[in-house]
Amino acid sequence: MSADRILDFLERADPPTPCLVLDVDVVRDRYRELSALFDKVSLYYAVKANPEPAVVRALVAAGSRFDVASPAEIELCLACGARPESLSYGNTIKKPADIAVAYAAGVRDFVFDAEEDLENLARHAPGSSVSVRILVDGPDSVTPFGRKFGCEPELALILLKRAAALGLDAAGVAFHVGSQQLDPRAWDAGIAAAAKIAAEVPVRRLNLGGGLGITYREHAPAPADYADAIFGSLRRHFPDGVPELLMEPGRALVAPAGLIRTEVVLVARKSTVDETRWVYLDVGRYNGLAETENEAIAYRLVPVGEQSAGTGPVIVAGPTCDGDDVLYQRTPYRLPLSLRGGDRLDILDAGAYTASYSSVAFNGIPPLRTYCLGTGVEDDG
Numbered sequence: 280m281s282a283d284r285i286l287d288f289l290e291r292a293d294p295p296t297p298c299l300v301l302d303v304d305v306v307r308d309r310y311r312e313l314s315a316l317f318d319k320v321s322l323y324y325a326v327k328a329n330p331e332p333a334v335v336r337a338l339v340a341a342g343s344r345f346d347v348a349s350p351a352e353i354e355l356c357l358a359c360g361a362r363p364e365s366l367s368y369g370n371t372i373k374k375p376a377d378i379a380v381a382y383a384a385g386v387r388d389f390v391f392d393a394e395e396d397l398e399n400l401a402r403h404a405p406g407s408s409v410s411v412r413i414l415v416d417g418p419d420s421v422t423p424f425g426r427k428f429g430c431e432p433e434l435a436l437i438l439l440k441r442a443a444a445l446g447l448d449a450a451g452v453a454f455h456v457g458s459q460q461l462d463p464r465a466w467d468a469g470i471a472a473a474a475k476i477a478a479e480v481p482v483r484r485l486n487l488g489g490g491l492g493i494t495y496r497e498h499a500p501a502p503a504d505y506a507d508a509i510f511g512s513l514r515r516h517f518p519d520g521v522p523e524l525l526m527e528p529g530r531a532l533v534a535p536a537g538l539i540r541t542e543v544v545l546v547a548r549k550s551t552v553d554e555t556r557w558v559y560l561d562v563g564r565y566n567g568l569a570e571t572e573n574e575a576i577a578y579r580l581v582p583v584g585e586q587s588a589g590t591g592p593v594i595v596a597g598p599t600c601d602g603d604d605v606l607y608q609r610t611p612y613r614l615p616l617s618l619r620g621g622d623r624l625d626i627l628d629a630g631a632y633t634a635s636y637s638s639v640a641f642n643g644i645p646p647l648r649t650y651c652l653g654t655g656v657e658d659d660g
């Protein structure tokens with residue numbers, strides 16, 4: 280089992296904490312599982328979730344395509360063996376110079392949501408395929424995007440016509456239901472909106488984005504439940520045949536493959552009467568746990584080694600001098616009463632949006648170090 284392999288590595292190598300240990304073979308297996316479930320959907324791994332080269336190489340070998348957000352992510356994918364035709368530049372916020380670099384590197388697929396970006400694309404990536412990202416109504420995800428990306432479908436229709444007039448290949452529609460989306464029916468609104476657009480202009484391609492949830496403390500639906508709901512919506516809204524389908528999973532591919540080992544720096548009480556202890560870890564908001572902002576992602580914390588059976592309530596905080604570097608104060612957590620500085624905790628399912636969000640050296644604390652196990656390239660038992 281993969282968690283055993285990670286624990287075995289930690290036991291043997293005892294690397295300095297905090298660190299993320301990733302089992303790349305698990306990423307490959309997750310890719311295979313999603314590919315089988317989402318038959319005939321091209322999967323574009325969202326590199327931002329974890330840009331570790333070993334992950335990208337394993338996914339290249341597994342046949343994945345890639346959703347990239349910047350010239351640096353393009354360079355990374357190409358250096359790891361991806362073909363430029365397998366990349367989609369999914370970030371709608373890009374400078375003209377970024378578009379030019381992407382085009383020079385051979386990228387021909389772009390997502391946009393604004394007329395100015397479309398004009399930049401026509402100028403710096405002539406003839407490329409472009410998909411318009413639409414805003415979707417629907418249930419909020421755990422880490423929603425708000426209205427930052429996408430435009431209303433009425434504007435999207437106008438922009439697709441404009442794309443064709445500018446000599447671009449107006450390929451279709453893209454949307455994203457928000458990351459860690461726990462309601463599989465959330466895709467329905469985007470698919471319905473895309474079908475309405477398709478009644479007016481040709482929509483050859485439909486990009487269903489990322490958003491598949493995974494189980495942290497809160498239970499997430501199984502991948503098959505997402506597939507059933509999404510294919511059900513597609514059949515309902517596109518009864519005469521669906522467009523070419525794309526998905527951009529990030530979290531669902533890498534989160535379950537990683538574990539962060541952290542050390543308790545200090546356990547403190549704030550008064551003689553309050554039984555809640557503050558537990559300060561050597562990992563926090565700025566060196567890997569950015570997704571604890573607003574306590575959005577509640578990771579499972581597991582003490583390592585022998586501890587007392589009794590537990591008590593805790594507030595969990597990071598190691599920096601920043602007042603916002605508190606991980607959980609509203610979300611109830613309990614940890615062993617025997618916990619002391621020097622003890623270790625494991626943070627489970629931490630392979631996504633951790634190392635990639637880690638700051639360079641806030642408070643002189645280095646970014647989260649990653650150790651990769653396996654290659655994901657061949658079955659090694």
Ligand SMILES: Cc1ncc(COP(=O)(O)O)c(C=O)c1O
Nearest residue numbers: 325369458489490527528529530
């Ligand atoms: C354009 C785009 N695609 C895909 C993803 C990946 O989403 P997730 O990790 O929820 O699968 C993101 C995440 O921010 C994104 O911005």
